[in-house]
Amino acid sequence: MALGFSLGVGFLPVFLELAGLDDHSFLSNEVVMGIIGAIIFLILSSLTYDYFAKILKKIEKFINEQSLSDLIFGSLSAIVGLLLGALLSIPLYSIKVAYLxxxxxxxxxxxxxxxxxxxGTTKTEEFKKMFAPRPKKGTEEILERKAGEHFRKYKILDTSVIIDGRIYDVARTGFxxxxxxxxxxxxxxxxxxxDSGDSMKRVRGRRGLDILNELQKEPSISVEMYEGDFDDIQEVDTKLVKLAKVLDGIxxxxxxxxxxxxxxxxxPVxxxxxxxxxxxxVVIPGETMDxxxxxxxxxxxxGVAYLDDGTMVVxxxxxxxMNEKINVxxxxxxxxxxxxxxxxxxxxSQTTINQ
Structure with missing residues (x-):
């Protein structure tokens, strides 16, 4: 409405003059022109609000998915590009062709x-290297290696591995x-x-929540929450794959x-x-076990038996x-x-069967 008011005051008199209506004292009033412009823009904004809200939501989602270093270096590089474009385009203003x-x-x-x-966004590592302190002599080969080539920062956990619980022991060992x-x-x-009505599911879900709390309390384990979501995707597994692609995670x-x-x-998985x-x-043919x-x-x-780690023995x-402890x-x-x-x-077996 503020934009419409200012445009109404500035441009509506011109249109009224072209239409031959500038003789009417009521319409020639600047306040009236501003109110008419504000009403027009109010109607336009109400009709296009949902469209622009979706665009802003996509922009916000895109920004949230970018790293802070990409945003900083990308913005600075864009400003440099705009300044360079402004300098190089000075001779073009002298062209005598209309609008060109x-x-x-x-x-x-x-x-x-x-x-x-x-x-700025694709050369982030090179920019960081330019501003990083010079390595000591003899350590250049180690410090020059890009972390992104051999290391993915985020390990994205799915529901099944959290409920399973072994991820806590593996992460605590540092592997x-x-x-x-x-x-x-x-x-x-x-x-x-x-919160399921099924008692088995309820126990598994609570176990998963307990594992998450244990992971978060462990000082040697780095745990973060990802607040974003993919509203256009329903399945959790598909969301995990999409998130791994976005973050270059595992x-x-x-x-x-x-x-x-x-x-x-x-x-990567x-x-x-x-x-x-x-x-x-590793078991070798000829070994014995109870x-x-x-x-x-x-x-x-x-007959089927199981080792302590769950391995099936036929x-x-x-x-x-049956139900006997034997040596095999x-x-x-x-x-x-x-x-x-x-x-x-x-x-x-041969002796027992003969008996």
Whole structure:
């Protein structure tokens, strides 16, 4: 309305003069012209408010997703580009072609300002290096390495790996470097599970919230919250993949399907189950171990036992030793996507069967 009032006072008399209505004393009043302009702009603003609100929301979301260094260097470089464009466009004002002496300088300033902003955001590391203190002699090779080439700061946790709980022990040992990032939508999903009417889900959700509190209280672990969200995406897994792309982070999960989706979209992923399988003790055919046969196997006469770490042991003729602790000899081991599987046979099976 303020803009409309000022434009009404400045330009409406000109239009009235062209229309031949400037003889009316009522319309020639500056206050009336200003009120008419304010009313026109009030109507226009009410019609276009939603459109401009969406544009501002997208701009705000884009700014929130950028790092502080990119914003600072991008802004400074854009200002330098605009100043350079203003200097280079001075000769263009002398062009005698109508409007061309206005369009060309404006275009040059916009182009150079955009180029400056792009240079500032893509060359952030080089700018930091220019202002950084000179390294001591003999340390140039270490300090010259770009952290972004071999290190991603954010490790983005999904719901399943938080509920699982092993991420706390792994992070506390220091094997995961950088910052553990907890997205707001993952926290909401944990809260939803903790408030579920299903008792099993409720226990799992509360366990996940407890793990988050333990992670945050651990002084040796860096934990941050991500307050942003992707309103156009409904699935939490899809949001995690999108966030990892935006932040150049790594998704940490033990969800097999999410692992495959991340691999397909070239998003780095840490799978806690894969880590657990990798550090399990290697068994060699011929080794012996003590196991308790827990249940029948899928094949005839087979029995199934489990090691302390959850590894499945398929025992030949194990059906004869149900719920008994027996000594078995490893015959082979199979590594699958779900984990390691060991095949064995009782070391005293022949004697026991004969008896």
């Amino acid at each position: 002496n206005i369009i060309l300088p404006s275009l040059m300033m916009v182009v150079l300002g955009f180029i400056g902003a792009r240079v 995961i470097e950088g910052t553990l990032l907890i997205p707001k939508f993952v926290l909401y999903e944990l809260q939803y599970i903790a 998704v940490v999960t033990n969800d097999f399907n999410l692992n495959k989706v991340c691999e397909f979209q070239n998003v 840490f799978n806690i189950n894969a880590l657990a399988n990798a550090i399990k003790p 196991v308790i046969v827990m249940k029948d196997g899928t094949e005839r006469q087979q 025992v030949e003729d194990g059906k004869h030793f 000899i490893v015959t082979s081991a199979l590594q699958t996507a779900a984990g390691r599987m060991i095949f064995a046979k009782p070391s005293h």
